[in-house]
Amino acid sequence: MSTVSLVVRNALWKKKKVDLLVARGRVASLIPSARKTRVESAQELDASGLLLLPSLTDCHTHLREPGFEYKEDIASGLDAAAHGGFGNVLCMANTNPVNDNATVTERMLDRARAAWPHGPRLYPIGALSRGLKAEELAPMAELADAGCVAFSNDGLPVPRAEFFRRAMEYAWDQGKVVIDHCEEPSMARGAGMNEGAVSGRLGIPAQPDVAEAAQVARDILLADYLKIPIHLAHISCRRSVELIAWAKERGVQVTAETCPHYLTLTEERVEGYDSAAKVNPPLRTRDDVEAMLQALRSGVIDILATDHAPHAAHEKEVEFDLAPCGISGLDTALSVTWGLVEKKLLTLDDLVRAWSEAPCRVFGLPVNRFQAGDPADFLLFDPAAQWEVTPETMRSKGKNTPLLGTRLRGRVAAHFLGGKKVV
Structure with missing residues (x-):
């Protein structure tokens, strides 16, 4: 002792x-x-x-640095993470310049260590393609060596299946998984509103849930064919959950995440053209919320993530059509999830598994199970x-x-x- x-x-x-x-x-x-x-x-x-809880891991954040520090920077993002209970933060590559080379990755890591030397720990997610343009593969070996723990084209989904296949293979050659933003790009990309009764009443261009599910199906089939893992980002609807459940029953190496807002909010929050509720994928129906909760309880959905997407006030305080998609989530995620535990919609074990154990397992990070060592x-x-x-x-x-x-x-x-x- x-x-x-x-x-x-x-x-x-x-x-x-x-x-x-x-x-x-x-x-x-x-x-x-x-x-x-x-x-x-x-x-x-x-x-x-x-x-007493193990520190949380957020496998999907946007820290905006370099290039958009007026929205968020690494120091402020990790500050929100620390106070929100997150010890590990995986940040997306949609920066300026894009994190598609080792110099950007190393700069991110240096900034994190300088601002928070004892953590939260930053784990960059490298770009899947150069400039996120889905035209040329990013140098994944270089990015992996520099410290990237996964690869993603983030909010710019790859439309060409052959290109995406090669990206999955190249990433797996580095021992890294691809994270895919599942959205069929030709179907009202980034609309930020679910297609349905509410969008019809408001007259807002909207995206149907099948736009997400179609890409989910493609990714599952590729993972099954290639025998390579795939991770599906911020799943939001019943159609996608049913496809993931089918894939897991078949033994496909697929994991999936959802976010607190898809477990608690519905498309009705957009009433009044509230741009604060504009997010991609969009908030869905009550039936979708119930499907997401059941999928998280059953393990069909493995992970919770914030998809923390900070924006400046002047960017959101505009007409709905002009506002960017995104919800700032690091500050509120744990409290929102705890509310679901209090309502007995989730258990405390669900919370620990989805915020700590599963993301560490999927992305190869050390996890605290409160065992010696x-x-x-x-x-x-x-x-x-x-x-x-x-x-x-x-x-x-x-x-x-x-x-x-x-x-x-x-x-x-x-x-x-x-x-x-x-x-």
């Missing part, structure tokens, strides 16, 4: 009071609080009334804390969320990475 540097006492883990012992940045042990283990010269923290990446969560989502309570530069003015329950009280307190 002489190497133990931190003892967190009386925390709640799986409805039991526990003491967490940390040594050399790793979990030494997790024991029932009733044992009252004494540790000489270790820092002690009383966590009575707080939940695991990284001491954890947070203390106050389930009773109430807070209002306002520009002042959000750490991100991007305040673009339909949750502004909403009161949420549950906030991060403390966050430790490698045994060091970052919040």
